[in-house]
Amino acid sequence: VLTQPYTEPPESRAASLVNPTPGDSLIEIDTPALLVDLDRMETNIAGMSALARESGLSLRPHAKAHKVPELARLEVEAGAVGITCQKLGEAEVMAAAGLTDLLIAFPMVGARKIQRLIALARRVHVITTIDSLEAAAPLSQAAASEGVMIDAVLEVDVGYHRCGVDPQAALGTAQALATEFEGLRFRGLMAYEGHIYNLISVEAVEERAALSYNILGDIAARLRAAGVPVDIVSVGASAAARVAARHPAVTELRAGSYIFNDLAQIAMGGATESECALTVLATVVSTQTSERAVIDAGAKALSFVTIPGYAGYGSIRGHEGAVIDRLADEHGMISIPMAVKPFYIGERVRIIPNSGSSVINEFSDLVGVRNGTVECVWPIAARGRMQ
């Protein structure tokens, strides 16, 4: 039996008490809620755009970090050439909101994806990411038969071992891509140096990132020597942005996490606690013993992402030593060592998340606060757009 999809009647909940509105003070916001400190975020955006501008790098921030079209627009207004999306669904949301230059950093595999990509490429400038000639072939055929030309970059595996062709195979694959696939215009190389997030010192991060960029530089030089133009050499990680800015081979930076920062960035030496803009606001709802408190933010708010070498699921501001060491779906269990400040029922805590980009996908709204007051509420429009 087919049923009508459920739509929530307006009187179903006291919406004005659930949703924060501009002018509310922090104490009025119901929890759990996802807050962004607007002053801090604006400083982060200005800082990354200055780094890119001063080093002659194109900045194409990764919108997976926030999934909010209004924030993508702020990044573009600050000088970004366009944005990066991980998924086609995110890119569709961003395009519908008026973003016009989108790199989709994910292999396009499957007939429906190809149809949607072509439809998107008719409306905005799209750069697609290729890591196999098998995936390039049907995309090329479909684009050519529809009379559409789609820009493409080849993803190279520089050590993360996720997607990307082996550097040994990159030259041949790029040459084939540049010459044998109608409907696709070869623009250059991209890589994600995600393996640096397993390192624990700034020196190791910088060294490994530079090695990754050397690999791309070498392939780009050999391609150019073979007569293949390489306009784009695009790299990703926020934690290595300064290395990318200095490296002669890199033309484009797709930093994403920098907009909010999180404990992962702190762990890499890429940010300090005061540079973190995103916090989960939660309420202490139970304290059965002096060693345990429970908050109303569990795995569905904080996510199960952990950080190598760090205990727990986020850092509670002002409660050093307390650890959110267990999560149920909707409960976060805090263990409180002796001599650490206790928690009281009804206390509201702010938690810097381990991974901003995971937490952003758990909430419907992002609450912008300045000087302790709600200034705006943005729907997290690309939340859940995994397809």
Ligand SMILES: Cc1ncc(COP(=O)(O)O)c(C=O)c1O
């Ligand atoms: C392909 C790609 N590019 C760029 C980024 C942004 O990296 P960061 O979160 O370090 O800013 C990511 C993050 O996962 C990514 O997967």
